[in-house]
Amino acid sequence: MTQSVSPLAPERPVDLPALDGVRIATAAAGIKYEGRTDLMVMVFDRPATVAGVFTKSLCPSAPVEFCRQNLPGGRALALVVNSGNANAFTGKKGAEAAQITADTAAAALGCDASDVFLASTGVIGEPMDASAFAGKLSGLCGDAVPDGWMGAARAIMTTDTYPKLAARTAKINGVEVRINGIAKGAGMIAPDMATMLSFVVTDADISSRALQALLSEGVEGTFNAITVDSDTSTSDTVMLFATGSAMDGDAAQIEDADDDALAEFKAALFDLLKDLAHQVVRDGEGARKMVEITVRGAASDKAAKIIALSVANSPLVKTAVAGEDANWGRVVMAVGKAGQEANRDQLNIWFGDIRVAASGERDPDYSEEAAAAVMKQSTINITVDVGVGNGEATVWTCDLTKDYVAINGDYRS
Amino acid sequence: MTQSVSPLAPERPVDLPALDGVRIATAAAGIKYEGRTDLMVMVFDRPATVAGVFTKSLCPSAPVEFCRQNLPGGRALALVVNSGNANAFTGKKGAEAAQITADTAAAALGCDASDVFLASTGVIGEPMDASAFAGKLSGLCGDAVPDGWMGAARAIMTTDTYPKLAARTAKINGVEVRINGIAKGAGMIAPDMATMLSFVVTDADISSRALQALLSEGVEGTFNAITVDSDTSTSDTVMLFATGSAMDGDAAQIEDADDDALAEFKAALFDLLKDLAHQVVRDGEGARKMVEITVRGAASDKAAKIIALSVANSPLVKTAVAGEDANWGRVVMAVGKAGQEANRDQLNIWFGDIRVAASGERDPDYSEEAAAAVMKQSTINITVDVGVGNGEATVWTCDLTKDYVAINGDYRS
Known part of the structure; x- marks a missing residue:
């Protein structure tokens, strides 16, 4: 199956010089x-x-x-x-x-x-x-x-x-x-x-x-x-x-x-x-956006990584990114299901530089327009502070698009 | 957002009689x-x-x-x-x-x-x-x-x-x-x-x-x-x-x-x-097929359920079902990543009544046509024997379609 080059590809691949040996x-x-x-x-x-x-x-x-x-x-x-x-x-x-x-x-x-x-x-x-x-x-x-x-x-x-x-x-x-x-x-x-x-x-x-x-x-x-x-x-x-x-x-x-x-x-x-x-x-299959997810304030670095991967692997988060929907409620959901310590009432979430949730509820200064502008970017940073410790981790993923389904529903045949 | 009724819906919903109290x-x-x-x-x-x-x-x-x-x-x-x-x-x-x-x-x-x-x-x-x-x-x-x-x-x-x-x-x-x-x-x-x-x-x-x-x-x-x-x-x-x-x-x-x-x-x-x-x-969002996954031969019922859910939650398995692709290699992958004991060289996999993999490799009698016929059904049974014990579990899921992405990329707005 042929696909066009990912929109997130480097402008042109760099060849490498020879390496001795x-x-x-x-x-x-x-x-x-x-x-x-x-x-x-x-x-x-x-x-x-x-x-x-x-x-x-x-x-x-x-x-x-x-x-x-x-x-x-x-x-x-x-x-x-x-x-x-x-x-x-x-x-x-x-x-x-x-x-x-x-x-x-x-x-x-x-x-x-x-x-x-x-x-x-x-x-x-x-x-x-x-x-x-x-x-x-x-x-x-x-x-x-x-x-x-x-x-x-x-x-x-x-x-x-x-x-x-x-x-x-x-x-x-x-x-x-x-x-x-x-x-x-x-x-x-x-x-x-x-x-x-x-x-x-x-x-x-x-x-x-x-x-x-x-x-x-x-x-x-x-x-x-x-x-x-x-x-x-x-x-x-x-x-x-x-x-x-x-x-x-x-x-x-x-x-x-x-x-x-x-x-x-x-x-x-x-x-x-x-x-x-x-x-x-x-180059994730069907990817249109790259997502960097940083979790901090976790009980440990390991806990932070588990939470970050829970967000990164959530189909609902990934489809929201595909739809350019600043749906931070799904981030809360993914934090909640990760099984790691988090203080719901101290949770803060940022999309890019925009704080969308503060101390366990929607940020009082929340602006749908500002959050929506972040979602239009090709690389989206999501930061979550779970409010219990000093653990921190960053992971990367991409959005989940209809093209992912198309590519994988027809890969073998 | 309005969607048409799931193709897997009951022919007509049954109302219930009153219940005392x-x-x-x-x-x-x-x-x-x-x-x-x-x-x-x-x-x-x-x-x-x-x-x-x-x-x-x-x-x-x-x-x-x-x-x-x-x-x-x-x-x-x-x-x-x-x-x-x-x-x-x-x-x-x-x-x-x-x-x-x-x-x-x-x-x-x-x-x-x-x-x-x-x-x-x-x-x-x-x-x-x-x-x-x-x-x-x-x-x-x-x-x-x-x-x-x-x-x-x-x-x-x-x-x-x-x-x-x-x-x-x-x-x-x-x-x-x-x-x-x-x-x-x-x-x-x-x-x-x-x-x-x-x-x-x-x-x-x-x-x-x-x-x-x-x-x-x-x-x-x-x-x-x-x-x-x-x-x-x-x-x-x-x-x-x-x-x-x-x-x-x-x-x-x-x-x-x-x-x-x-x-x-x-x-x-x-x-x-x-x-x-x-x-x-x-009624899974975008579902076109129901999938029943039974794992047996696991170390325990609990292990069987973990493996079954690993298969059920695999986006690659779910998109293969959506594409009516009898891609049992992805079932192997999902068994392998579940982290539960499995004997790769004793693994048997069935799609419906068709055994597609036997003792760790493609079934010698494998027929692409027979497997493809199973995949066309609206309810698909996948059975995996992981060859290590007597644990057994059954779970249910649906396929992952472009409609899932469409529904969830545009839910909140």
């Missing part, structure tokens, strides 16, 4: 789509360190299980991603398809299958015939080139309407390092693990253990703080690789995530993760 | 709507016993708080319900409006305000001027007549497209008793407490304590097992009154819900609650 290739393997690429390989010149966070679904896909198995090894020589088929709920044949894919890449690169990582995205429950694209895969491993980021971002898209890329730089002990990242999302986006794929590579030299700590912390306020439809996929995967190529020479690998030398890198990484997460929300 | 009156008080009734009073000739279950929202409406306060008294002489304004998140003025309403009814009936129960449904956060309809209310208490059930069901509607009524009879110690019930629902329907109003009256003679036990148990598999959009209102209220009028004479009041004499009554009551709950789902 990684090469990329893509191909049209015809897994499901016609006339577009659907297979992507990243090849690391030398073993990269690796970290990953995966879906909390109890019915994970075969590639997720495969990655979990390889992750303790802490080294990666290749990443293979396909779109069009999620290889999820495909039983023993699914595990075999994952193994065939990894074996093929390993043979082409002369490495072990345990050094290969995989991700698949697309339809669930359809058997995936990996042998059908194994031939292409062998060639790809040899064809990979440094300048392939835009192609990679395009090859992993499913119902995405635009490719998602972001880059940052940072200094570690005086050496400039790069971070390049791509993501795909669109439907089934919800925290724990924002139902999407994202792959980030840096040329810094950081141990797998430190990478894992950085990534696990980094997703909390970014990929785990976005939601499109509260649905969690079987395939959510965020991986972070470090090639170490920028640090060649004297510098020792950084072993510890708390190393002071990583402060700037960590900030740049988290900023990149947030950038990609926002791009995913902005 | 209760009289009903309605009026058009102009609270919000024009050209229709919006105020309903039930008057009990003698003090009725009473039970209630209410929203678990932490931001409950003023009438919910008022009822909770009166419930321990265990006696009711009147019930006053208005539509158009929920009197929720209205601060101290909201509590005052509830008190004025109750005081007015109490004065007209010569009883205490603590014998009056209230419910309000409609917009949240708008101040409700009870004094504006207090005049009508005084008159109504005198005008009440036994034959007012259809009028009552109509007066409490908001976005409902049809009135919801049900009646049952049962024998208690050889005496036939009646149970009459009405409900309203449509949006914000989700368990804990299926975001709706329902009022049930029987002429049996049963203590408040026993009534409460019956009602609390009865809602579990009925009103607490339906969901339209996962949103929980601030006003959910189900009340059960017993006038005792059928039992005049020698029979003693039944004190205990476990009394064998109540077996038939209990079955009839639960059946009536299920009937009303289903009528609420069938």
